[in-house]
Amino acid sequence: MTSTLKSLRHLLLLTPLATACAPGPDVEASLPAAAVTHTTAMVVTANPIATSVGEEILSAGGTAVDAAIAIEAALSLVEPQSSGLGGGGFMVYYHAADQTLEVYDGRETAPSGAHSDMFLQEDGTVYGYLEAKNSGLSIGVPGMVSMLSMAHADRGHLPWGDLLQPAKKLAVEGFAVSPRLRSYFDKYGKRLVSTTVEQGPLDAYNYFFDDSGTLRDRIVNTDYADTLDLIANDPRDFYRGALAQSIVDAASQLPRAGSLSMQDLAQYSARKHDAICMDYRELTLCGPPPPSSWVAVGMALGMLEATDFPTADEMTNWAMFTEAQRLAYADRDHYVADDTVVEVPMAGLLNRDYLAQRAALINQPAIEKIFHGDPWAFEPQRTASLYGQDTTIDYAGTTHFVVVDQWGNAVSMTATVESIFGSTRMAGGMFLNNELTDFAKQPRDAEGVLVANHPAPGKRPRSSMSPTIVLNSDGSFRMATGSPGGNSIIAYTLKTLVGVIDWGLTPQEAVNLPNVVARGDTVRVESARASAEMLDAMREFGFTIKESAGENSGLSMILKHDDGRLEGGVDPRREGTIATIPVRNAAQQAMF
Template sequence: MMILRRPAPTSALIAAALLAACATPPAPPEASLPRQPEIATGLQAARPASRHAQFAVAAANPLATEAGRQMLARGGSALDAAIAVQMVLTLVEPQSSGIGGGAFLLHWDGQQVQAFDGRETAPAAVDERLFLTPEGQPMAFHDAVVGGRAVGVPGTVRMLEMAHAQHGRLRWAELFEPAIRLAEAGFPVSPRLHAMLQAETHLKKDPAAAAFFYQPDGTPWPVGHRLKNPELAEVLRRLAREGARALHEGEIAQAIVAKVQGHPGNPGRMTLADLAGYPPKVREAICHAHVADGRRWRICGFPPPSSGAIAVGQILGLMARTGAAQEPLTADTGLPSAGWLHTYMEASRLAFADRAQYLGDPDFVPAPGGDWRSLLDPAYLDARAQRIGSQRAPTAPAGVPGPVRTGFAPMAEQIEYGTSHISIVDAQGRALSMTTTIEDAFGARQMVRGFLLNNELSDFSFAPADTSGRPVANRVEPGKRPRSSMAPTLVFDEQGRLAASAGSPGGALIIHYTARTLHGLLQWRLDPQAAIDLPNFGTTGGPVVLEKGRFPAAVIEALKARGHEVREQEMTSGLQAISRSTDPARPGWLGGADPRREGVVLGN
């Protein structure tokens, strides 16, 4: 946990090491075009930021948001509301998150930030060759994912139980009531869920999932069909009565293990001992100072095994060291200019190179320089920013952020999917930012007792080493947590007051969705809805990706003239954000939800 007192001091040792460094690790392989975690299903109508006097909940589905609002209206805490939201999301947004997956929770109780780690773990029986073919080559993605092989030990419920013991105000059982009611009475299939079921090709291979999500003729249930889930209702009742133990021990645990180990073509290695022994953790948040539009902020995010906070912090920090950071949105289009986008992409390439080189589970992977904050140290960012010029650099190698050089190989770019995001502020000023996932859309496509299992182990590097035999930091190991891009974020002003909660789903592009939203809030002084509504863009090291149809041809041509390969595609973020109102006549909170998905913000 971290007490918010003052920024961490700059390390003179790191600065000296940077000056003395005479060699640089090789650049990772150039990344391909990042794939989208979920299909695009159209934009909701434009809407202004919502205003809320005392509390607000932003989540990916109106039914889930309403469940959280009910808990806050009863006097519950932000943590209480998050549990109610997550249980409903398990039912109504099963493609993205649920009790069969994992989550990162960043919590503010008015005094300190805590990072609750509910990331899935690798079973004890796995080894680093888990995703290699008999010939020693990395498996095709869906060959690895569909079945039991990629299922990690779920952590969401145990993590939430740990957090509730500290920060809950309502009874644990009360938080399950909305989800149980909806599971029994049924919920209307949303347009997004229907479209995703229609596009899905693997879910029908599981008899339980096929019988639940599809009609007898094989077509998905139509929009508005009332879908009941009595099996999940019973599981939720058990969780409400018995706590997380009901999922990790006993007959539900036995059903999970039987499903994982018993898959006919792609079995996994999870055991009852893995489930019973899963440990949620409280980690120290990654917090750093950031100056935007002449104001000082404190940005806090989730530490490794997430790469999100470090990559977002590096991008924003590198941008702040260039003239582009102060550049406003263009007056005629209201969009970032080509020059600003160029600088952003170059900063991103450097951040993603460090991510590929260094990031992994901190219980297995040492931090460069002995401290993960070395990657955000001002002296280190000063040196890295010197690599950003007016043209695309031929290479973007990882840096040397400390005196101890790594022996790891950079991880090659790999498909990364998943997730849903929740932001909440309660009436007492407590707040959280939680990103939650089962990884790929519909996870491992394995349904147990009304919920889907994750495929989180596919976030590990399929190749455990490079051609020289150097190990990859994010390789598979027993008990290890796979690297993530999830970036739940809390922002504080100069007075130490909470200023914003934000985050997004979107695989590796979570980093970009979060970074550009924070820049919009802090530098361009946009309200959260306007910041979310900005077009998406990013790179994971290879081509520049722009949200399809959102940028004029002149911007695209200008980026190409600077040496970038530019692609346009749908970029289906699912941002949620809540920020403090700066209008003294209308204090409270402003909320925004991504029009690219079905989320809403509700409050009082």
């Protein structure tokens, strides 16, 4: 091992990895939240119940897509602060038989009544965060069910309805409130939800608290069981009929009613895309196109490859890693939005000459002030769309999981309701997203120019979600990774890729590295996992450091070694677990 890698490993915490939180009595414990190496199928999620559900589906002969559907249906119930059927997400799928990649886009859309000033009050001031979040204004058309049913039609094996049964069983029999879910109320009390009708609907309060105002230890959700029954018969019934009407009614309630309509739901359809990819170190790394922000992951890697990264000095490596982030975030913040509504200079952003130009700015001391570049100069058509400066913040109500099935197919999926409990409004036993607050609430900059990510009818808000799949040079599967964490997703995901590919770490070691998030002129460093030497060296390099007491990452990774072994990594910052599933037999391996 080189001295550089030894030093990097010393940056890891010396404390043991966090073990999995014990599952409730409904679910058998599968495996502890530690690195697992085995020649099997594998599931890694941020919740032990969801991991167990994915394990159950793969053991029954399901594909990676089948497992993803069952996992997300369960997460909607047991991890409602992060994702659910009332939200959306992105799935990157690798099909082993023909070595192809597909992206399923279930990002929410703004209703037809949306407009650029929808988050401005009558006096022109922007709604406060909680006012905007906990409102009907923030609810976009949920895309999750449409996305999952589309992926199932293409790549599923077990019957659609069967995949919803584990979640239905949990909803009917009840599930224990997990330590992480409880921790939100321990930290914030009842401020997370409306407690009076003047603040908004009381759905969430009544769901979590009993008549005496005590947080429930166990939750039964028969409304959600009924929703699963409805869509088990036909997933299109999510977007029409009584369930759709209940979603519209929830969005239409005062205060701050939204404009979501039955027509908006009926017209929604998930989308299927080709992945966008970046070659890096003899590998090919791929993720979703806009409105996902995966392009920023590819840009940062392209900048690093244009330098002498990695170097023999680990602190120089951290500095270069940090500067590449800052430059990529600046371009992402300015240019990335729904590319069906605004022009996004994708060719320019990923152009090697452009990235080399940006990488040339990386030097000591740290760049004092970060600005976006001009990727339009590297676009084939050479015509620029000029946008205002965007300061949108997207929050961290998100989850990520990865699955590799017995046929070698893989899913990397990130899902969200945007912030904690989404809009806090409920329908059909589900929390409805507040995804439209991912648009720029201030739609114009100081010069009055519209920003790329302004709200508009039918538009998908920009997302930081960046589920990633890595391929070997021969097109075979190498790795799947990704994370929740709002704007920080880009940084978290990038860390794992650099950790494994460049620094030679295991998936678990890469996950355990301190999180370093460099968006703008302040660099946030997870001080609990960073050494004092690392913090001092980064300050000496010239960075303005903000020490973070905790980070909201929830990384899930699977790495496939050359001999076929799978190795997982899961984030000890959440409740994640890893499950391995024995391969059934050789004949079945040839089915899909």
